Amino acid sequence: MSKSVSNLTAVLPSPGSALIIQERAIPSLGSGEMLIRNRALAINPIDWKRQVYGLAVSSYPTVLGGDIAGVVVGVGPGVTSFKPGDRVLASAPGILTGNSDHGAFQTYTTVMAAVATKIPDNITFSEAATLPVVVSTAAIVLFDVLGLPVPDPESTAANTNPTKTGILVWGGASSAGSAVIQFARLAGLTVFATASPQHHDKIRALGATAVVDYRSPTVVEDLLAAAREAGTPITLALDAISTEETFPLVARVLAESEDASAIPEGVSVQWVAGQRIWKERLDLGSLVFNKLLGKWLETGEVVPAKVQVVEGGLSGLQAGMDEVKKGVSGVKLVVELDE
The missing domain is CATH 3.90.180.10 (Medium-chain alcohol dehydrogenases, catalytic domain)
Known part of the structure; x- marks a missing residue:
């Protein structure tokens, strides 16, 4: 040069x-x-x-x-x-x-x-x-922190044998939330999300089974009802907003608890360190970025x-x-x- x-x-x-x-x-x-x-x-x-x-x-x-x-x-x-x-x-x-x-x-x-x-x-x-940043976040959330299996790099389609595992993405309209929704769908999870009503159609198109208005006074009950209707309990969650107000609500959904002041029994919490993609999980970074993401973008599985x-x-x-x-x-x- x-x-x-x-x-x-x-x-x-x-x-x-x-x-x-x-x-x-x-x-x-x-x-x-x-x-x-x-x-x-x-x-x-x-x-x-x-x-x-x-x-x-x-x-x-x-x-x-x-x-x-x-x-x-x-x-x-x-x-x-x-x-x-x-x-x-x-x-x-x-x-x-x-x-x-x-x-x-x-x-x-x-x-x-x-x-x-x-x-x-x-x-x-x-x-x-x-x-790039949100893909790194989604990969670390699902395949490192939550330990889910990475989709087959030889397949360009979504998982054809979805699990009966539900994941909540609080803040589904955020860039990170939208990426996690898509990756979770590709990993075979049933996705539930929160967002403002103007974003609901978009989030369903990304792969969410149900979307609830996060401002609703019955948001926890609405999410639990959606999970019952889908026949899939919500056992995993990502809080893409992560404030003092959102965390207790996410925890309540996971535990089906009315205690909004503490982490309910049986719920474990981990922070997402996206920078792990460059160091401790460079193997995961290479798999997702070099082998999966390009195919998913080309086929429209990820937008x-x-x-x-x-x-x-x-x-x-x-x-x-x-x-x-x-x-x-x-x-x-x-x-x-x-x-």
């Missing part, structure tokens, strides 16, 4: 500061890594939380962001499944490594090839950019989130993070980078 190529970057220079646009060196390549020329970047709630609270920031200046889609421009030693020119989506591991070369919010990013997927022709860069483009490219990232901080529903904010 020519040394004259510019790597414009949205840099966080200090705790709580606004992003500024600077030029930094083209990221270097290590073993098992690829260099991506980014074409679309998605914004996640963790991005503004890292900016405001310094979460998982080891030093400044730093480069935030975890969701990228673009074109491979270089591959490091050991990379055989990708080549320059491939359109890919990838999960940028900067939050784990602390290395700004691994941050998404720049023109070029170095990623692990094991956590990347070739983008099929029916998916745009902007749509693809909505997926990306609805995209809302934030104008301005890298310069629009700060406005996008401010918007996500205020709250968005049913969409994922994406900035697009010119060729």
Whole structure:
């Protein structure tokens, strides 16, 4: 690559500061890594939380962001499944490594090839950019934390022998919630979800058997009634919202308990650490990203989130993070980078 190529970057220079646009060196390549020329970047709630609270920031200046889609421009030693020119989506591991070369919010990013997927022709860069972080989350939730078997990578269809296991996804319209719904369906689970009424049709289309308005004063009873009607008890759950208000309700559904002040007996709780996909569960990352996700996208078994483009490219990232901080529903904010 020519040394004259510019790597414009949205840099966080200090705790709580606004992003500024600077030029930094083209990221270097290590073993098992690829260099991506980014074409679309998605914004996640963790991005503004890292900016405001310094979460998982080891030093400044730093480069935030975890969701990228673009074109491979270089591959490091050991990379055989990708080549320059491939359109890919990838999960940028900067939050784990602390290395700004691994941050998404720049023109070029170095990623692990094991956590990347070739983008099929029916998916745009902007749509693809909505997926990496939430796919990592869904994979860790279902196949690591909950220990469910990973679907057969040789099959492009949903599980034809569904289990009689029900899972509740609280916050089904969120990007993470929508991904878990789809992956849970592919794993053969019966899915129940909560969301605002305007999102119910969309969530059913993703694979939920029943969707309940989370604002309903009888939301717990409504979910339990839906489970009885489906003949499938709800024994697993993901709280994609995770607030003091949502957790007791999720726990009550699991335990069929009226005690909303504590974790009911028989309910175990685990936090979801999505960054495990890059380290402890790189095997799972490779299976899901390299072998499953591309097929599922091509066949429509998995669909990306609805995209809302934030104008301005890298310069629009700060406005996008401010918007996500205020709250968005049913969409994922994406900035697009010119060729």
